[in-house]
Amino acid sequence: MDLSRSPLALPFPDMPDIDGVTPRIARAQYKDWDRCDLTYVELAEGTAVAGVFTRNICCSSEVEIGRENVAAGRARALIVNAGNSNAFTGYRGREAVEQIMDQVAEHLACPREQVFVSSTGVIGVPLPKDKAAAGVEAVLETSPCSWRDAADTIGTTDTFAKGATVSAMIGDQRIEFTAIIKGSGMIAPDMATMLGYIFTDAAVSPTFLQCALSQATKGSFNAITVDSDTSTSDTVLAFATGKAGNMPLTDADDPGADAFIAALEDICRQLAHLVVRDGEGAQKFIEVRVSGAVSDESARRVGLAIANSPLVKTAIAGGDANWGRVVMAVGKAGEPADRDKLSIGFGGIWMAREGQPLPDYDETPVAKHLEGREVTLEVDLGLGEGRAEIWTCDLTHGYIEINADYRS
Amino acid sequence: MDLSRSPLALPFPDMPDIDGVTPRIARAQYKDWDRCDLTYVELAEGTAVAGVFTRNICCSSEVEIGRENVAAGRARALIVNAGNSNAFTGYRGREAVEQIMDQVAEHLACPREQVFVSSTGVIGVPLPKDKAAAGVEAVLETSPCSWRDAADTIGTTDTFAKGATVSAMIGDQRIEFTAIIKGSGMIAPDMATMLGYIFTDAAVSPTFLQCALSQATKGSFNAITVDSDTSTSDTVLAFATGKAGNMPLTDADDPGADAFIAALEDICRQLAHLVVRDGEGAQKFIEVRVSGAVSDESARRVGLAIANSPLVKTAIAGGDANWGRVVMAVGKAGEPADRDKLSIGFGGIWMAREGQPLPDYDETPVAKHLEGREVTLEVDLGLGEGRAEIWTCDLTHGYIEINADYRS
CATH class of the missing domain: 3.10.20.340 (ArgJ beta chain, C-terminal domain)
Incomplete structure (x- = not known):
């Protein structure tokens, strides 16, 4: 069986830029491999954030810290490490995450709670702090990359890069969504943790964004399974920069809220289906x-x-x-x-x-x-x-x- | 991978005769195969019976009827059909079971509620009544067989015959247990349903036997899994002929009850392990x-x-x-x-x-x-x-x- 690319793969779509969102990639060499494995996404000031996380009790420090910080509702940056999930690594794992948050927060002059970190890969090996520090330093100095490159860089055992894009109208203002995801199972803790990131230029309150994301998760990420094994690191984050200039959405009854929710549900379902299409060994x-x-x-x-x-x-x-x-x-x-x-x-x-x-x-x-x-x-x-x-x-x-x- | 015999197989043990228990086999040709597929075990009058059954809601008529009849506590015969589980076959499946019960009850001149029927094999095809009738007629006229032959005949995709034997002392009276089981998963509805039958010459009340069997099931049959799929036909029946002549056990506090329960737990665990050892594709x-x-x-x-x-x-x-x-x-x-x-x-x-x-x-x-x-x-x-x-x-x-x- 040829396992090098899923027969269910879809082509990577043309993805529009999202105003206020800039991806970059670098090599931290978390594993001995010849590829980029550190992704950095810079977000405009005032970006709203919402997140849903694994319910696995043995979750990683990244998940614990992300869950705390999402409550404050604002984000300036996202870091994704590939090749090491940093799960089940105790206080040493937590220190590595906090070091990355401090390093990025200093660079952006923002509260460290606005820096979100995810890691995916093998369980039980603390993320090496020296490699993380050098990788973050490199990525902050590099040029912006394409969404395709970012999608490749967050992947581990994925056999194809996964992205999706939708747009919607809020009043007469068009808003865009782009999103990338990795995973070859919802559900494969030491190699194919599902991590998904959705970016939109819509202006929305963090509370509204969280409600919409939680609702969209039900019929998308929580409605897929590859092998029934729930990862220790599953994370989906949604970021909204507000640059589209629409009347800000704060409530499900606001004009245009329906269109926003429908678009978010659409992109979440697309992402979820992409993960199933790269399910380990999947032929159907x-x-x-x-x-x-x-x-x-x-x-x-x-x-x-x-x-x-x-x-x-x-x-x-x-x-x-x-x-x-x-x-x-x-x-x-x-x-x-x-x-x-x-x-x-x-x-x-x-x-x-x-x-x-x-x-x-x-x-x-x-x-x-x-x-x-x-x-x-x-x-x-x-x-x-x-x-x-x-x-x-x-x-x-x-x-x-x-x-x-x-x-x- | 050689799948013809599990590398974890154990040899079939020497099994003692149990006074009051006589197995026979015949060909009903439920499938187009060259082997016996109908097992009949005749039991002495007054034999106590207890049973545990699948909790799958979509269970077969055999399971429904068996659950009803076990409540009356007495058995005279067991029929096991291999090659067709008769599950999900509606009223036609139920009619086939009732026909077998009537035929055997008439032969033994006993209430039909004392005839227990199990079937294992493909789901969704009603058990053919004509083949069942001819098979039962043939088996009633045949000579007794060995336990080894009976164990082979109840099997379907099993790769080895499975039997176990233990003995215990109740006071100064020795009692014997023999048991056979089939299954290549607890848990594989259309080919490897788990069916187990335990025979003892001990004198015990049906109520005591049921309590002891339910307790023994916890640490044996309910503590194994091959693939998490719960069969529609899982059945374990215990029959006690009373021929050993011990003081009858009716309560867990009776002298010798501990020894009986320990022996029953031992044999149940042996049987459960045998099923795992024949788990589909098992190498470890x-x-x-x-x-x-x-x-x-x-x-x-x-x-x-x-x-x-x-x-x-x-x-x-x-x-x-x-x-x-x-x-x-x-x-x-x-x-x-x-x-x-x-x-x-x-x-x-x-x-x-x-x-x-x-x-x-x-x-x-x-x-x-x-x-x-x-x-x-x-x-x-x-x-x-x-x-x-x-x-x-x-x-x-x-x-x-x-x-x-x-x-x-």
């Missing part, structure tokens, strides 16, 4: 659509039980319309379900209705659908109005190849 | 020992989060002492944990203590331990007295091979 992009649940949250849990089932994922990898495994996954989800009301389909074709296989079911078109790169799987629980969509990828030999031999 | 048997949790139940959940983590299982498959992935799994378990009190070891060697890698940690002996077939992984949460042991296997290319191409 799978959309799981659950309807008829007692609530949306119940539908989400059923969808995740299906999307995390190794037996469902291997069946789809093998192009096998094995809906019995979907029955199993629904039944183990721990959510209300009634075997005799359950319907299951692939690619829009129902194979089982209300607890029984359809007598006239023809597997040919379903087998054809499963041969493709994009697979949809529909489950109707027949109980209520709850629905959810979850995205995942198949489970292949590639996943074993990558993960049985990563760190050593 | 893994024992996860969790201590220092706030409760035993919390330790169990942390242990399962580790044992179900694809990243932990692939690391061990690759012989990689990647304890960062264990940190991740502890952190995602949703149980009380404190990163800075967490210690992790492999094979009795601690590599991280209280949230930090040990500075003098030498990976050489750990790498040596991971080269073996039997791996132990220790986690001390440092919070309380709760402990648990969980058993699993590694996740290898063999798992993908087996499951990406089973039904088609």
Whole structure:
């Protein structure tokens, strides 16, 4: 299996500049490799920030500090280290993060709480302070880079650079969003932590930005899974420079707030899908659509039980319309379900209705659908109005190849 | 990878006859294969029965009916069909089970509620009534078989026959247990459902037997996982013929009850380990020992989060002492944990203590331990007295091979 580039990769889009946002990259040599591994993004004064972070209890210092600082709502800079997650490194790891914050804050003459740091890579090795100091010094003196270069630099085991862009109108003012993300799993702690960064020139309050980001996360980052393993460093940050000059948004009822939220949801979903498309060993992009649940949250849990089932994922990898495994996954989800009301389909074709296989079911078109790169799987629980969509990828030999031999 | 026989297989033991228990096998041809696939075990009048069943909501009719009938506490016969699980087949599946119960009950002149039926194999195809009827007719006329033959006949994708035997003293009366089990996962609904049957000549009340079996299940069947997928048909039944002539046990305080419970726990654990040893694609048997949790139940959940983590299982498959992935799994378990009190070891060697890698940690002996077939992984949460042991296997290319191409 060729694992050098996911067959589900999308081309890197043309990304507009965002007024007040300047990316730069440098080499800190966190690993012994011939590539840039330190990304710096400078943000205009007054930039609003919001963030969502991993719920893994064993999270990194970066996540702990980021969670504290996002509460103050303002950002001047972002640093991303690739090759070392600095997680599970105790006080030494925390000192390295604080050193970077101090160094950048001094350069910008800003409070250090406005400097955000992320790290991704191996767990359990403290981020080397000397390499970090030299890398930060170098990056502050370098010229701005393209978004494509920044997307490459935050990556680790990613097989393609991931970016997305959308625009929206707030009143008669056009606003732009650009975003980059890395991850080859939501969910792979020592190699493919998911880190995402969204930049917009919109003028919004930090509180509004946080609410909008939290809402957008539900149907995007929290609706994907590659392997059910939750990273210690997952972070998504949204930065809004305010340079677009729109009437500032501070509340969901403000004119234009709907357009902003819709655009943010759009870009978050694009980013989330890109991560699944680079899922470790992925050969197929799978959309799981659950309807008829007692609530949306119940539908989400059923969808995740299906999307995390190794037996469902291997069946789809093998192009096998094995809906019995979907029955199993629904039944183990721990959510209300009634075997005799359950319907299951692939690619829009129902194979089982209300607890029984359809007598006239023809597997040919379903087998054809499963041969493709994009697979949809529909489950109707027949109980209520709850629905959810979850995205995942198949489970292949590639996943074993990558993960049985990563760190050593 | 040679998948024809697990490298973790154990030889089939010499199994004593149990007074009042007679196994027979026959060919029902549920699939187009050249082997016996119907097992019949006749039980002496007055045999006590107890059972534990899958908690999967989408369970089979066999499980539903078995759960009802076990409440009456008496059994005269067991029928096991291999090659078709009869799950998710609606009223047609239920009719097939009831037909078998009627046929056997008429032969034995017993209430049909004393006939227990299990089925294992593909989901969604009703068990063919004509094949079942002919198979049952044939098996009732055949001669008794060995336990080894019975163990082979209940298997599907199993790579070796699984049996265990123990004995115990109740007062001065020796009692015997023999047991057979099938499964290549706790947890693989359309090919390797776990079915286990324990036979003893002890005299015990059904209520006592049920309590003892439920207790024994906790530290055995409910403490193993191959791939986190819970079957629609999992069933373990215990039958006690009473022929040993001991003073009947009716309560945990009766003299000899401790010995009976200890023997039952021993045989359940042996059976559970055999299933893990035949885990799909398994190359290594893994024992996860969790201590220092706030409760035993919390330790169990942390242990399962580790044992179900694809990243932990692939690391061990690759012989990689990647304890960062264990940190991740502890952190995602949703149980009380404190990163800075967490210690992790492999094979009795601690590599991280209280949230930090040990500075003098030498990976050489750990790498040596991971080269073996039997791996132990220790986690001390440092919070309380709760402990648990969980058993699993590694996740290898063999798992993908087996499951990406089973039904088609």
